[in-house]
Amino acid sequence: MAYRLSLSRMDELLEKMRESYTIYAPMRFEKRGRYSDTDLVRYDKIRSVRDIVYDEKSHFSPKEVIHPITQALFHFTEFEYRESEVDERPVLVFVRPCDIHGIQRLDTMFLENGDAADPYYKRLRDKVKFVLMECGKGWDTCFCVSMGTNRTEDYSLAVRFAGEELLLEVKDPSFRPLFASEKTADFRPEFVSANRLTVRLPEIKSRDVLEKVHALPLWESYDTRCLSCGACTAACVSCSCFTTSDVAYSENGRSGDRRRVWASCLHKDFTVMAGGHGFRKTPGERMRFRTLHKVYDFRARFGGADMCVGCGRCTDRCPQLISFAATLNRLSGEVDRLNAEAAAATGVSV
Amino acid sequence: MTANIFKPDPYRIADIVHETELEYTFKVEAGVKVDHGQFFQISLPEIGEAPISVSGIGRDWLEFTIRKVGKVTHRLFSLRRGDRLFMRGPYGNSFPLDEFRGKDLVVIAGGTGVSPVRSLLKHYFDHLDEIRSLHFIAGFKDRGSILFADDLKDFAARFHAIYTLDKEAIPGFQSGLVTEHIRKIPFAGFADYNVVIVGPPVMMRYAALECLKNGVSKERIWMSFERNMSCAVGKCGHCKINETYVCLEGPVFNYTKAEQLLD
Numbered sequence A: 001m002a003y004r005l006s007l008s009r010m011d012e013l014l015e016k017m018r019e020s021y022t023i024y025a026p027m028r029f030e031k032r033g034r035y036s037d038t039d040l041v042r043y044d045k046i047r048s049v050r051d052i053v054y055d056e057k058s059h060f061s062p063k064e065v066i067h068p069i070t071q072a073l074f075h076f077t078e079f080e081y082r083e084s085e086v087d088e089r090p091v092l093v094f095v096r097p098c099d100i101h102g103i104q105r106l107d108t109m110f111l112e113n114g115d116a117a118d119p120y121y122k123r124l125r126d127k128v129k130f131v132l133m134e135c136g137k138g139w140d141t142c143f144c145v146s147m148g149t150n151r152t153e154d155y156s157l158a159v160r161f162a163g164e165e166l167l168l169e170v171k172d173p174s175f176r177p178l179f180a181s182e183k184t185a186d187f188r189p190e191f192v193s194a195n196r197l198t199v200r201l202p203e204i205k206s207r208d209v210l211e212k213v214h215a216l217p218l219w220e221s222y223d224t225r226c227l228s229c230g231a232c233t234a235a236c237v238s239c240s241c242f243t244t245s246d247v248a249y250s251e252n253g254r255s256g257d258r259r260r261v262w263a264s265c266l267h268k269d270f271t272v273m274a275g276g277h278g279f280r281k282t283p284g285e286r287m288r289f290r291t292l293h294k295v296y297d298f299r300a301r302f303g304g305a306d307m308c309v310g311c312g313r314c315t316d317r318c319p320q321l322i323s324f325a326a327t328l329n330r331l332s333g334e335v336d337r338l339n340a341e342a343a344a345a346t347g348v349s350v
Numbered sequence B: 001m002t003a004n005i006f007k008p009d010p011y012r013i014a015d016i017v018h019e020t021e022l023e024y025t026f027k028v029e030a031g032v033k034v035d036h037g038q039f040f041q042i043s044l045p046e047i048g049e050a051p052i053s054v055s056g057i058g059r060d061w062l063e064f065t066i067r068k069v070g071k072v073t074h075r076l077f078s079l080r081r082g083d084r085l086f087m088r089g090p091y092g093n094s095f096p097l098d099e100f101r102g103k104d105l106v107v108i109a110g111g112t113g114v115s116p117v118r119s120l121l122k123h124y125f126d127h128l129d130e131i132r133s134l135h136f137i138a139g140f141k142d143r144g145s146i147l148f149a150d151d152l153k154d155f156a157a158r159f160h161a162i163y164t165l166d167k168e169a170i171p172g173f174q175s176g177l178v179t180e181h182i183r184k185i186p187f188a189g190f191a192d193y194n195v196v197i198v199g200p201p202v203m204m205r206y207a208a209l210e211c212l213k214n215g216v217s218k219e220r221i222w223m224s225f226e227r228n229m230s231c232a233v234g235k236c237g238h239c240k241i242n243e244t245y246v247c248l249e250g251p252v253f254n255y256t257k258a259e260q261l262l263d
């Protein structure tokens, strides 16, 4: 079923929804942007649909709703580690199609990798329902079509904003009663079917080619460009890495919180062990690691889709203007060459 | 809620042995089944957790040899007998004892790499009949960094042992890097055998190359990897190399796999 609602009417219904749901959407934070006089668009709790920034791409992804930037895992004392508490209320979050795919990648990592589900991720994830926001034309750094993440059916509600009104598809039957007396409409969300950017994915055909990919000089070009700041991974919807540490809140250090905080494989200390020894010491090596994880390792491990969903936020956030799409296209060009060389060496025509 | 895989449990410290100025062995009361080569996530007060390999396994106790490192002199080293240590585990795979059975075994360990093989060596010390022979090369930087001195004496009485210090020779210890002693192992005289190499990354790489040079095939070599690990359960991403998670598929790898892990 779909409905046509004025924004004011939607706000009345939103008020009702807020009795049982916590609702997150991209919101504007004025003058909090990266450069002076720019705004920041990121996720927070909304009170009105007018709070939602629907005509821009959010700078940060919705992953922070399920995988918070910092999260207390335990409160500890000398005698016990007590699990942190969580708000029981279900969550509704306004997202883009690529974000829904991105969160599915997080699901793979947190729920499937290893022997058991991550309890902290699961306890938030189980409560989340998606409201799909139509993208219109998309934005100039998006490459969802190349990644196959431009469409999805995995949502409870879908919305198109149209001035003072909106169109809403209600897919999840539990929301139907709320809209029973609203004016129906003929609406299904439309998906972007072409981006300005096209990304070709590297097709690494053999172990030998993979080794050569590791040795490509192209990675070294990032040694001077990449600042190892991790802004790209923080903005990324599918980046899942974290570091756990203890924060003491008593003088003697015997009680405190055990927390986890987002980590970045671009940071210098990501692989450093107690004692100081680390691996992947150059920005180029770390860029290679991130890139291959996004478009090779993840698929090699889990099958199916690549980890990157083509949201383009990493490109948007990079202070050095490193375009991930351009990196991938460059890499794919090199891989084509390596595949061709390998084929020529074995006498097989390509 | 789902069982909390991150929750550490308290264990009572039964004893603390100062191996060197920087390395202490903590013996904790724990009736947990652990295989040789596995590790635990130990809670280090004021820091968080770190992966520590099991250096000794008893019926109702475990030992962990921990090095005091980094800027923070943490409270772990001020704990006393009777205090509690929080930890969770065991994690990771272990040395393939079934594969070792009935064959000759060579163990090459450098520095703190002796910890993860100590329980394995103690096992064969008590059950030497499970294998044909055991050759053990252990190398330390200098006399101040020798670990498990008493065990080393025991091992020398039962195994073919070569102990070495990087730059000096003292009674019981020759001088030179472990790699310089590998050619003394009578590989050609073995019918079937395995080689275990554990130590700092550079040492493992050169020891493996030296073994290959001495005619050892890759399939016979086993290594144990040490990585930064924040979770040990395949979630945090720190230990990942290519599509492999060292905390899940490791820390013990056959060399045919280890050589494919490209950092």
Ligand code: SF4
Binding pocket: A102, A232, A235, A236, A237, A238, A239, A294, A307, A308, A309, A310, A311, A312, A313, A314, A315, A324
């Ligand atoms: S790598 Fe970049 S484009 Fe891909 S999902 Fe992450 S932020 Fe989006």
Ligand code: SF4
Binding pocket: A225, A226, A227, A228, A229, A230, A231, A232, A233, A266, A317, A318, A319, A320, A321, A322
């Ligand atoms: S945002 Fe740019 S400069 Fe910062 S780590 Fe990522 S690629 Fe490097």
Ligand code: FES
Binding pocket: B228, B229, B230, B231, B232, B233, B234, B235, B236, B237, B238, B239, B240, B245, B246, B247, B248
């Ligand atoms: S230690 Fe966290 S994924 Fe392996």
